[in-house]
Structures are given as C-alpha cells and as structure tokens.
Amino acid sequence: MSEPVGNKVAVLGAGSWGTAFSIVLADAGNEVSIWARREEVAEAINDGHENTDYLPGIELPHAIRSTHDPEEALAGADVVVLAVPSQSLRQNLPTFLPHVQPDAVFVSLMKGVELGTLKRMTEVIEEVGDIRSDRIAVVSGPNLAREIARREPAASVVACADDDVATILQKRMHSQAFRPYTSIDVLGCELGGAYKNVVALCVGMAVGLGFGDNTTASLITRGLAETARLAMRLGANPLTLMGLAGLGDLVATCSSPLSRNRTFGEKLGQGMTVEEIYASTRQVAEGAKSCSSLRALAAKNGVECPIVDSVDEVVQGRMTTSQMMESFIARNPKPEIE
Ligand SMILES: NC(=O)C1=CN([C@@H]2O[C@H](COP(=O)(O)OP(=O)(O)OC[C@H]3O[C@@H](n4cnc5c(N)ncnc54)[C@H](OP(=O)(O)O)[C@@H]3O)[C@@H](O)[C@H]2O)C=CC1
Numbered sequence: 001m002s003e004p005v006g007n008k009v010a011v012l013g014a015g016s017w018g019t020a021f022s023i024v025l026a027d028a029g030n031e032v033s034i035w036a037r038r039e040e041v042a043e044a045i046n047d048g049h050e051n052t053d054y055l056p057g058i059e060l061p062h063a064i065r066s067t068h069d070p071e072e073a074l075a076g077a078d079v080v081v082l083a084v085p086s087q088s089l090r091q092n093l094p095t096f097l098p099h100v101q102p103d104a105v106f107v108s109l110m111k112g113v114e115l116g117t118l119k120r121m122t123e124v125i126e127e128v129g130d131i132r133s134d135r136i137a138v139v140s141g142p143n144l145a146r147e148i149a150r151r152e153p154a155a156s157v158v159a160c161a162d163d164d165v166a167t168i169l170q171k172r173m174h175s176q177a178f179r180p181y182t183s184i185d186v187l188g189c190e191l192g193g194a195y196k197n198v199v200a201l202c203v204g205m206a207v208g209l210g211f212g213d214n215t216t217a218s219l220i221t222r223g224l225a226e227t228a229r230l231a232m233r234l235g236a237n238p239l240t241l242m243g244l245a246g247l248g249d250l251v252a253t254c255s256s257p258l259s260r261n262r263t264f265g266e267k268l269g270q271g272m273t274v275e276e277i278y279a280s281t282r283q284v285a286e287g288a289k290s291c292s293s294l295r296a297l298a299a300k301n302g303v304e305c306p307i308v309d310s311v312d313e314v315v316q317g318r319m320t321t322s323q324m325m326e327s328f329i330a331r332n333p334k335p336e337i338e
C-alpha cells in the first residue's frame with residue numbers, strides 16, 4: 001500500500017470544525033486548502049484570515065487558503081478531510097471525487113449516521129467513491145471547535161483499518177496543542193461520535209427543564225451504556241467506548257455550553273419547537289437527525305436504546321421533554337450491568 005507522501009491537505013467544509021481542524025493541520029506543518037460552499041466565506045478566509053461566520057475573532061494561520069472551487073482545493077492534496085454535515089455527504093461526494101488524487105487518503109471528521117441507509121460516514125465514502133476501507137480514516141474525540149481553534153490542549157483518536165495509515169495521519173495532525181492517538185476501531189470511534197450527540201441532546205433537554213447534576217450524570221452514564229451496547233453488538237472494541245472517542249467526547253459534549261447538540265436540547269427543554277430552533281441557527285446539530293438513524297440501527301440489530309428512542313420521539317414531536325424524563329424513571333427496574 002502506498003503511503004501519503006506530500007504535505008497538502010484539502011479540507012472540504014468550512015464550518016466550525018473544518019476551519020478549526022485546518023488550524024491544527026497548519027500548525028502541524030501542512031499546507032491547507034479549505035473548500036467553502038459559499039464564495040464569501042472563502043474570501044473572508046483569504047482576505048481577512050478569519051472565518052467570520054463560524055469562528056469569529058479567531059485569526060487563522062496564513063498557510064491556510066480557501067476556495068469555492070473543489071478542483072482547486074483538491075489539486076495536489078494527498079490527504080482529503082471531509083467536514084460537511086453528515087446528511088449532506090452523499091450528495092457532495094460526486095462534486096469532490098473527480099478531483100481527488102489517485103492515492104489520496106480520506107479522513108472523516110463527521111459525527112453522524114446516514115438516514116435511510118443507516119451507514120456510517122466512512123461507509124458512505126467507501127460506497128460512493130469505491131474507495132478501499134483501509135484508505136479511509138476517522139478523527140473523533142472531545143474536540144469542541146472553538147476550544148481547538150484557541151489552541152487549548154486536547155487529545156483525539158485517528159482510526160483507520162490500516163494501522164500504518166493511521167500512524168502517518170497521526171504525524172500529519174500532531175500539533176503543539178493537539179495530540180492524536182491511533183486506533184484501528186473505525187466503527188467504535190464513529191458510533192461513539194454519532195451517539196454522544198444524541199445523548200447531549202437528551203442532557204440539554206434535562207438542563208432546559210431545570211434539572212441538575214445528578215440528572216445529567218445519570219443520563220451521561222446510561223447514555224454510555226447504551227452506546228457500548230449497540231457498538232459492541234456491531235463489532236466495536238468496548239475499550240474504544242471508554243476512550244477519547246467514547247467517554248471523552250460524551251463528557252465534553254454533554255457538559256459544554258459550546259455544544260450545538262446540548263444547546264439544541266436545552267432549547268427544546270425550555271419549550272422551543274424543533275422548527276424554531278432550526279430557524280435560529282445556521283449550525284448543524286447532528287444528533288437531531290442521527291437520533292432517527294441510530295434508533296433504526298439499534299432496532300435492526302435488536303438492541304434496546306431507550307435514550308435514543310425517546311430523543312427521537314421528542315424531535316418528531318410525539319413526546320414532550322417532561323414526558324421523556326418521566327418515562328426514563330418509570331421503566332421496568334433491572335440490574336445496572338447486564
Ligand atoms: N463543531 C465542532 O465542534 C465539531 C464538529 N464535528 C463534526 O463535524 C461535522 C461538520 O460540522 P461543523 O463544521 O461543526 O458544522 P457547522 O455547522 O459549523 O458548519 C456547517 C458547514 O457545512 C456547510 N454545509 C451546510 N449544508 C451543507 C450542504 N448541504 N452541503 C455542503 N455543505 C454544507 C456549511 O456551509 P454554509 O456556511 O454555506 O451553510 C458550513 O460550512 C459534523 O458532522 C460535526 O458533528 C466534529 C467534531 C467537533
């Protein structure tokens with residue numbers, strides 16, 4: 001297997017995480033080209049070295065360039081980082097793929113499961129691009145974009161079926177503030193990342209209803225149990241769920257007011273409707289969609305997932321946040337560890 005040899009990385013998606021991760025990559029010595037869906041975002045990055053829409057007030061390294069043209073972004077890039085909303089990946093790939101270098105390695109930053117197909121993001125890339133799975137990696141961990149952009153110290157996981165590729169990518173993204181660990185458990189990392197968004201929605205709802213730390217800690221812990229139950233049924237290493245891409249990300253997202261998923265849940269708990277919340281922000285809260293796909297994935301595999309089920313019921317408008325909390329307590333008593 002040939003290894004990536006260059007130093008140009010194309011980051012496809014100029015939202016909060018695509019932009020913050022570009023800072024990591026530039027700090028680690030890469031030439032970075034970000035593809036922005038809107039031309040004005042690319043211009044703001046090139047002219048003012050700032051993504052005024054998604055990371056206002058953060059000065060971007062001058063090694064980062066941006067373009068609205070996928071061909072220009074991908075020219076000469078041996079690493080292709082995908083950072084668009086999960087549900088839009090399939091429709092975006094045909095625009096990107098014709099311009100990808102033959103031996104390039106793909107890295108997914110996305111934390112979601114596709115509605116309908118129930119596929120993880122690396123599976124969508126593999127299917128649509130006809131790319132071998134050992135050339136597709138995922139980066140996942142407790143990495144709230146604004147904190148990473150401020151170069152606050154954080155760790156993460158870069159997982160790829162080919163350990164050598166994970167190790168090469170690890171070197172390409174190890175900066176003074178960002179410490180990536182390698183893994184071969186792509187499935188565990190991706191499910192951990194998608195699931196914690198739904199648990200964060202649930203925790204946000206509890207916060208919005210006015211509940212305190214006992215409630216949120218109970219939800220986080222049972223959320224982890226649910227995540228591990230589904231991920232292990234699908235073949236993940238349980239230790240991945242205890243690591244940065246599982247517990248680490250779950251704690252960060254459920255605890256932080258910076259989390260869009262937690263904030264989305266909080267607004268639901270305070271009485272806003274899903275439509276009102278969507279209208280109030282441009283930013284993606286992946287859990288509001290992945291609650292349905294994860295629920296279907298769990299049902300398909302016969303795994304009990306009460307948090308995901310209930311969050312989906314609330315998001316679909318079939319249950320109130322108060323009813324959801326009551327239903328958790330009223331469930332049939334059972335042992336903690338099964
Ligand atoms: N933000 C974070 O802290 C982290 C996010 N992630 C994950 O990274 C992924 C990207 O999220 P993030 O960068 O935060 O998202 P943001 O909400 O910050 O930005 C969304 C980006 O996607 C673009 N976009 C929206 N709809 C489409 C579409 N249909 N096709 C192509 N591009 C589109 C937006 O462009 P436009 O401005 O033109 O609307 C914008 O550039 C998500 O899966 C998220 O879970 C992972 C770790 C941390």
Ligand SMILES: O=C(CO)COP(=O)(O)O
Binds near residue numbers: 141142200249252259
């Ligand atoms: O994935 C994240 C942190 O690791 C970001 O979470 P939100 O999408 O909820 O902001």
